[in-house]
Amino acid sequence: MSLIQSIKSVLSPPHRAALPFLAITGGVTLLGRATPWRVTRWIGNIALAGFGFCLYFFRDPKRFPPPRADLALAPADGRVVSVELATPPASLGMGAEPVWRVATFLSVLNVHINRMPAAGRVTKISYHPGQFLNASLDKASDLNERNEVLLTLQDGRQMAVVQIAGLIARRIVCYVEEGTPVEAGERFGLIRFGSRTDLYLPPGVTPLVSAGQIMIGGETVIAHL
Structure with missing residues (x-):
């Protein structure tokens, strides 16, 4: 896989199975980082890391099968x-x-x-x-x-x-x-x-x-x- 293909793979949109995980981690991130308390902001930062991991794990790059049936x-x-x-x-x-x-x-x-x-x-x-x-x-x-x-x-x-x-x-x-x-x-x-x-x-x-x-x-x- 070339460097360009690798970059496209990492940046590809997530599969639909990621939606519940992204919703949970994204919601906790917004709530945690919107508060003035150190503990909740710390939780929000952890959730943000989880949000990024889910984007990466569930990435769904387009693939190009060889045009042969054998x-x-x-x-x-x-x-x-x-x-x-x-x-x-x-x-x-x-x-x-x-x-x-x-x-x-x-x-x-x-x-x-x-x-x-x-x-x-x-x-x-x-x-x-x-x-x-x-x-x-x-x-x-x-x-x-x-x-x-x-x-x-x-x-x-x-x-x-x-x-x-x-x-x-x-x-x-x-x-x-x-x-x-x-x-x-x-x-x-x-x-x-x-x-x-x-x-x-x-x-x-x-x-x-x-x-x-x-x-x-x-x-x-x-x-x-």
Whole structure:
């Protein structure tokens, strides 16, 4: 990502999910700083810092997916923490054969909008309550609170995106419903304040990324389909 793109990303408008947080921190800021008392002004200054953090955390930059239908794109910004063969989530009915899984860890500094890796139709969504372990750990895929989204591609093959809550993240948001048609790079949800997103590729598809690589959601190519 170039310097100009980085600046545009930081200065991009916030996602609508930020509105309640901005309203609360903004209101406390105005009330606290409008009073003559030192304590309330101090509270107002803290709220102002929270307002700035919410603007930054919920930023929603525009992304430009490659104009090709044969690609699997990164479903989130962040750093790849593992690329390995793994059994898909049993609740999605993708079978027991291991497929390639690319796990991306999102810190509180990353853009937290989740995006569809390819065009197709959402055919199943399965939510699982769970723990809030460090999302960079492998066991987070099975133990943490998560939301599993099954995507059926236009050629009938299937892939899955799993939103996983982390040590700080406590709220998974998913806007799509079963039966919803989607496009590659389309926004479909977010996870508040640090998380992980796993992408299960279709059988026979090999990832082109490696652990440690930085992802740009909706733009970075994960694999050729």
